[in-house]
Amino acid sequence: MQPKISSQYNVRVPMRDGVTLSADIFRPAETKQGARVPVILVRTPYNKNQVPYVEAARYFAERGYAYVTMDVRGRGDSDGEFVPYVNDGRDGYDAIEWCAAQGWSTGNVGTLGGSYLGRVQWLAALHQPPSLKTMIVMVTPSDPFVEFPTGTGGLQHLCWLYLVNGRLRQPMDQIDWNPIYQHLPLNTMDERAGFDAPKWREELQHPTRDAYWERICYQNKFEQINLPVMHISGWYDDEQIGTPLNFIGMTTRGATEFARKNQKLLMGPWGHAINTTQKIGEVDFGARALIDLRAYELRWFDAWLKNQDDGITREPAARIFVMGKNEWRDENEFPLARTQYTKFYFHSSGNANSRYGDGALSQEMPRNEKPDAYTYDPSRPTPYITNATSSQIGGPDDYSAIQQRGDVLVYVTASLEHDTEVIGPVRVILYASSSAVDTDFTALLFDLHPNGFAQRLCDGVVRARYRDGMETASLIEPHKIYKYEIDVWNTCHVFFAGHRIGVQIASAAFPKYDRNLNTGKDLATGTRMEIAAQMIYHDAEHPSALVLPII
Structure with a gap:
């Protein structure tokens, strides 16, 4: 035959x-x-x-x-x-x-x-x-910087560089990555991992979107x-x-x-x-x-x-x-033509810290409300639930344990009376100040099930120095209120009646994003950390909100 x-x-x-x-x-x-x-x-x-x-x-x-x-x-x-x-x-x-x-x-x-x-x-x-x-x-x-708008390629990018080190696939799992992610400065992390990655160090020298990155860009050239x-x-x-x-x-x-x-x-x-x-x-x-x-x-x-x-x-x-x-x-299209982009405003009496706080979401505009405060310590960053390697970063994980931390703000709706369909891009409008000259704010959308399971759907980050885009970096004035927009990516999910829509605000999602050391210094070589006092505002002049694509 x-x-x-x-x-x-x-x-x-x-x-x-x-x-x-x-x-x-x-x-x-x-x-x-x-x-x-x-x-x-x-x-x-x-x-x-x-x-x-x-x-x-x-x-x-x-x-x-x-x-x-x-x-x-x-x-x-x-x-x-x-x-x-x-x-x-x-x-x-x-x-x-x-x-x-x-x-x-x-x-x-x-x-x-x-x-x-x-x-x-x-x-x-x-x-x-x-x-x-x-x-x-x-x-x-x-x-570059669409997935990681932080001026770096993300810590787990080093896993991938190890995978393609040399000519053949390398076994990523043979390295214990979690202690390596703690290493500073970033530009010697490859040495800490036990291999030489010139590309890692070279990329860290380009923390803004410059000509170095333009040669591998395509999303600005669909025409x-x-x-x-x-x-x-x-x-x-x-x-x-x-x-x-x-x-x-x-x-x-x-x-x-x-x-x-x-x-x-x-x-x-x-x-x-x-x-x-x-x-x-x-x-x-x-x-x-x-x-x-x-x-x-x-x-x-x-x-x-x-x-x-x-x-x-x-x-x-x-x-x-x-x-x-x-x-x-x-x-027939995406996002869906019938989408109603709906703002769910943050509310609290100044105590939205952790899942046990009084943070709430509703479509009612805030009036005179106290801001929420928390302390971000880069030596103890808010965790992000993920595999250690870059093979899969995050999933529909349960964030209820992480939401017991005081450096996490949690805002949730009342129990839903009807099924609510959310399909498309999600974003957070955040009014915030910091005692630092540079810091991060993260947002995570979750479905709070009646049994307490806090299912992650999608998340995102803004690094203060890049609040106006990745082309240039600009430090912030301590204690001044800035308006930030956080791209929380997309989801396609039905929140069932009896569930609650929730958003988690923090200043780290480690190790998905490298820690902001709060000093405003060079990302590649910095080692000194500062603790930042963060304030999230939700009042008539500063209506922080979760914006959902409701169908």
Whole structure:
């Protein structure tokens, strides 16, 4: 019996500068007799011979595609030096056009992949390779400082740099990371971890969005991309913010009407490892949480690479999983056109500290109310519940224990009389002062269940020196009241009757975000800490509020 698939390993693919990259190619056997098929290209820093890549390659090759998995420059079997993202735009263009020029190719190329493998697709698309017809981008990282608007890449970024240290995947779990996150200064944390990461130290020298970062930015350039794109992520993906932003960016700013009208969004109840489990932590999202994602991808590629009318291009633009109800829903856009952005104002008599305080949320404007005060000590930062490594940062975790701390303010609604559906971007408007010249304010949206389970939904941070954006840093005047806006990312959740909507305010979420030492000094080299006295205001002149997208 003749094999259905022809496979080639370590095929050398030349780049424009003479460096050759290594690819494994799986294609239908009939291509050896002259048949031509479309190509799906996957470019990875995680070594192309991993089992999931091979399984995907065989799936698509059996369905009439050539599937090319390539090690990016400097990783695996590819030559050159690995510099994250910097060469991936040009190399992606060259790889796409090489695929299109092969004798077994129809000339139509699509790209596929998640996380690093998603971002490199955007960087290649900016070079406008003529043979690229579509992309499926999953759990895609955003531009610098979108996920971490702190002037650093986040402490757990060092885990990833260890993972890709050298040419092969390194075992992140062999290092005890939690004591390392306590290390100061930040610019020697790699030494504390036991390895050399020049990229870590180099990035810390660029705490604002400057020319160094612009070379790997794509979210400010959607006007240059004229492609149908499928965007996939999960509500608990720790890089979730990028996928809705990219969908919105392409539907509103894509290069042509064709591009703007041919975007697809798929958001599940998943973490960064999408569509692998129906349960995250203590929360089970039900049997419908998992789908035949590969078949969904196949329909998209069939439409755009084979010109087959399978109906997917006429389906609603967004397919989203509504948590709580645990059901899939089709929508024509995201955010939803029928959204009512509703302010839930902070209230208290000055004692909102901890879950045992008197912090409240309501749609009634505050009048004359005492501010809430707490002390932020960087040597004892408010914890963030997460795995130690960067493989998954946070989830639907129970924050009831953390909300016993005095350096956490908790504001909750009364028990809801009716189910309340919240779908879309969440933000907090915060009026605050500090005794420090720089500090952080964090906000976390949670669902307070009747049994006391405080389920995290999404969260965000503002670093005071970057309150006006990441282009410049500006310290604050101690004890002066400033208005801050905190991007709390997105959620898609039903708060059931009897539950309460809650928001947690603090000045740390450690180790997700590096500690603000409150001194205003250099982030990379600072070691001295100061304790900050924080005040949160909620009165007629300073109406702090949680802004929810109510459906």
